[in-house]
Amino acid sequence: MVVQPYLYFHGRCDEALAFYEQALGAEVTFKMRHKDAPGEYSVEGDAGERIMHASFKVGQTTLMATDGMPTETTPPAYSGFSISVSLDNVAKGEKIFNALAEGGQVRFPWQSTFWAKGFGMVADKFGVPWMVNVENKEP
The missing domain is CATH 3.10.180.10 (2,3-Dihydroxybiphenyl 1,2-Dioxygenase, domain 1)
Structure with a gap:
């Protein structure tokens, strides 16, 4: 599946x-x-x-x-999910986060957290919600 x-x-x-x-x-x-x-x-x-x-x-x-059906013109209202991007490189994660944020809305600024070397949440300029995560795999 x-x-x-x-x-x-x-x-x-x-x-x-x-x-x-x-x-x-x-x-x-x-x-x-x-x-x-x-x-x-x-x-x-x-x-x-x-x-x-x-x-x-x-x-x-x-x-x-x-684009949907040819007669549909209502912009999407994405809610209830995020597309998660997982990486193993902090610099690449931050670059992707910043690229997705261009023209969009940052919901959680890029930063290190207790679970990640780098993490951020953004809705891109199309309203699609993204989470970019570089997991902290060290114990």
Whole structure:
């Protein structure tokens, strides 16, 4: 079994994918627009340019993304979860945290804690909540 987050961007999916490529080193592995759907599922005009489905890899994890249905324009309200990024290098963790924080909202500033060499919480500029953690593995 595989469990994967599926993120909705309501018209900003292309922008989000480019942001994650830059901020996280993500690799977009699949992208389909509504205009590329077969037959009766195909949509024309501006709505056809919206992303129907995309997959992107961050490290070993694949996440999925969409602009949603062509008629949906309500921005997402992400709540009740965070996407956690675990690293073993403090400098890299801080770099990723700062990249995700650009244009976003820091919820817990990057710092060392009793459980981590470095930890921070941020909602990126798309509202997606992230936790970046460099665990303190020493006893």
